[in-house]
Amino acid sequence: MLQKREILFRKGVLFAVGIILAMNLAGCGNFMEKGSRDAGERKEERLGNTFADTPQNADEPIMKRTGSEEKEAKEIIGICCETYAKAAKEDKLDDLEMLRNLVNTLGEKGYTAIDSENQINMAQHEKLLQFCEAAEAKESERITVAEVTREGECTIRNMETHDGDVNMIRSYYAFADGELKLSSEDIYRAESWEYTEDGYLMFSGWLAFEGSYEVTRKQLMEYTAYRVLPLDETCRELNRKYLLPVSYECNNMFLADWSEEDFGELDFYDVFDIFYSENQRGDEEFTSEYAMGTSAVYLIPKERFEQVIMSKFKISSEILQSKTVYHPKEEVYEYKPRGFEEIEYPEYPYPEVVGYEEKVDGTWTLKVNAVFPYRGMSKAYTHEVTVRDTEGGVQYVANRVLEPVKDADIKWHTPRLTREEWEERYAAGKEGQ
Secondary structure (H helix, E strand, O other): OOOOEEEEOOOOHHHHHHHHHHHHHHHHHOOOOOOOOOOOOOOOOOOOEEEEOOOOOOOOOOOHHHHHHHHHHHHHHHHHHHHHHHHHHHHHHHHHHHHHHHHHHHOOOEEEEEEEEOOOOEOOHHHHHHHHHHHHOOOEEEEEEEEEOOOOOOEEEEEEOOOOOOHHHHHHHEOOOOOOEEEEEEEEEEEEEEOOOEEEEEEEEEEEOOOOEEEEEEEEEEEEEEEEEOOOOOHHHHHHHOOOOHHHHHHHHOOOOOOOOOOOOOHHHHHHHHHHHHHHOOOOOOOOHHHHOOOOOEEEEEHHHHHHHHOOOOHHHHHHHHOOOEEEOOOEEEEEHHHHOOOOOOOOOOEEEEEEEEEEEEEEEEEEEEHHHHOOOOOOOOEEEEEEOOOEEEEEEEEEEEEEEOOOOOOOOOOOOOHHHHHHHHHHHHHHH
């Protein structure tokens, strides 16, 4: 049976929780004058793009669709609506193959189309390349791009470039009640625009959102990354199988150098958080999602903790115990969920496998770029991951950073508190027991 040891809150922690709740409640009806900036930052994630609070931009471009672009939008909406309606009836709105067929169908009709997660090669990508070349040469050009999702959403972007500036009409549609309905529409000038040597188009711009009150108006920055150049399908499959289930959120599996011979600074508690749900069903209340801020210390039975870790790593009990806090008398591992001090910045890169090699010993070595839309980077850093397939699933063998993050300001990971740091912060609570 899972044991649990509760540590009392310090007053300072409770006060911080109150402040956070007050800020969240106030944000629902926040008023912001033109040119002012919110005290905090919020994030909206939709269609694979990320947003942050910003002041209103006075330089608003004027752009209208042409008659032919209006016809194109109607045809795109019709194709998407028909596809989503069929997928909804078959309960396949979240199906990748459905989305692949939709992108390809739009491409066959002559439209440049992409999925919001960059998991499918862009259709008619040559047209977007031509548009990027025109923007670079400060020539005039227009293009329509359709961005679709597995959730039944579609964003149509009508872009124009002139004298090096890029303006666009961004129309966002959501599927509901058998129809693809317009949810929001914005016209903006790209604040940043770059076609990278890795085959990505990275751009950003202000989006205007109306609040609950007519006098409330907010502008949010949209950061978008489109993979323009095709990527080998094997790279995509390897990425979905080995990298995306882990990614870069709340762990250092792909940030630290480690191997089966030397696990280095790999944090096995973060690893436990990631893979626990694959090994257990129910009773997940002690993981970070369920226990953040409770200042709890859990004692997890040896067999249960090791089952999770050893299903993904070839590691002995002795080495695992040396990398964690283990109580041999009780045969339990001490586990502390991430707390408020260990919250990470809410913007993350995502992994993309760009090369691979199958070794004679049966392992795969994968070259991976960390794509960071929020920072406008198609390669924040590059690392090499070695994995192997086993009868029980996947094992991670090693990770090595090939090209580190060059800018010290680019960071998202927050390490867990060390045992000494945790004891220091919660000493008052322990004394009060």
